Amino acid sequence: MSEFDAIVVGAGPAGTSAASKMASSGLNVLLVERGDPPGSKSVSGGILWGRELSNLYPDWEKSAPLERFISNKVTGFLTEDSYVGIDFKTKKFEREKTGYSVLRTRLDGWMAKKAKEAGATVITGITVDGLAWEDKKVVGIRQADDTITSDVVVLAEGANPRVAIDEGLRAPISDKDVAIGIKQVVKLSEQTINERFNLRNGAGLAAEFSLGFLKNGVMAGGFLYTNKDTISAGVVIDIAGLRKDNKTYSFDIMDQFINHPYIAPYLENGQLQEYSAHLVCEGGINYVPKLYGNGYVIAGDSAGLSFSNGMVIQGMNYAIASGISAAKAAVKCKEKGHYGESDLAYYDELMQHSQAIEDMRKFKGITGVTWSPMIHEFLPKFAENVLHDMFYETGEPKKHLFEIAMENLIGSRYDKKKLLLESYRMMRKM
Ligand SMILES: Cc1cc2nc3c(=O)[nH]c(=O)nc-3n(C[C@H](O)[C@H](O)[C@H](O)COP(=O)(O)OP(=O)(O)OC[C@H]3O[C@@H](n4cnc5c(N)ncnc54)[C@H](O)[C@@H]3O)c2cc1C
Structure with a gap:
């Protein structure tokens, strides 16, 4: 008999959604996160697009730590001297609330708390080393000399899925599958942000830029997202180009972006609060592995479920959706009393008809x-x-x-x- 029905590795949006959904459906769930508190190791731009959270928490817009709703979307091109942009503002977004800026230190903490309230056991500050196997079935997780057993393991480790790779459950990462993301959170007063970006009543801006001033074939995009009283500013860099040109460093690109004559004034006199770096999944549909096996499923970035077309990055919404689908499959297995490969195939069935996989199929080759x-x-x-x-x-x-x-x-x-x-x-x- 296993100690838990399900163990979830990673308390990002995928893991916390899966844990919450399973626990609220009566499963005995353990959620293990290496960061302490949850969110301390997470990096995202981050605009939470879509309304996936409503499938877990109907009142999410009132209780989740959302910063601003996005009313203003900018797509821009920067050269050394200039900025050219498409600046789209609409009252429709104000009514539809299709995207919110979030800070992951807050969002992940809130989602982990919700999973705990639903009944999951949450442990933080523990890095899962690997999986425990018995007769070719995953039967739990390994950490140092300990094994904790479960009927199913949900791998939701994010864009650098060491456990899934080391256990041979997915292909290793190559340069074309990921980009490097660097991000700063800069503190300014709410009033200053409203004035600089011409925003009112909780509205926010999400801006993406192509950095046309970079040299030697290095390619990167930049972003500026407004939070309540901070700005998230960052770059996403193509690794292959960066590797070829060994004179440019990722942090230099970040410096060039935030010091650009048309970006710097937005951040002027701001106080640096966070500086972080993380991989961004970019591999598309070909990078998505087999999503399930005997006793395990893979969700979120660990499964490469992420979309970017240069004008928008989406990954958190796919992570939540895949976490919920993984949970639905686990709940069905619990009802049947069997967590074999063919039972967990239900997760794949749900995902094959999901927005995430359909988008990724449709936009195959977008990179x-x-x-x-x-x-x-x-x-x-x-x-x-x-x-x-x-x-x-x-x-x-x-x-x-x-x-x-x-x-x-x-x-x-x-x-x-x-x-x-x-x-x-x-x-x-x-
Ligand atoms: C710079 C940048 C900008 C982005 N912008 C956006 C955006 O604007 N909108 C959007 O939707 N998406 C954006 N993304 C993508 C988005 O952040 C991811 O798609 C999303 O976070 C994936 O969620 P996840 O739960 O799968 O993984 P993660 O959020 O990465 O969570 C994984 C969790 O697992 C933990 N973990 C990992 N390994 C272990 C282990 N062995 N043991 C225990 N815990 C472990 C980690 O600490 C982490 O908390 C951006 C990403 C980056 C890097």
């Missing part, structure tokens, strides 16, 4: 666009030059926009065949 030199090198410079030439009054006869655009296109050193191919790919994949 070929998000990490293309066209987005990070050609477009920022091209947009800057065209707009500059359009608005710069020379006293000479004016040119049509088409003429200006063609001159800049022909004048650009960017390979035109490559540009055509990449543009076509962008239209198809975006």
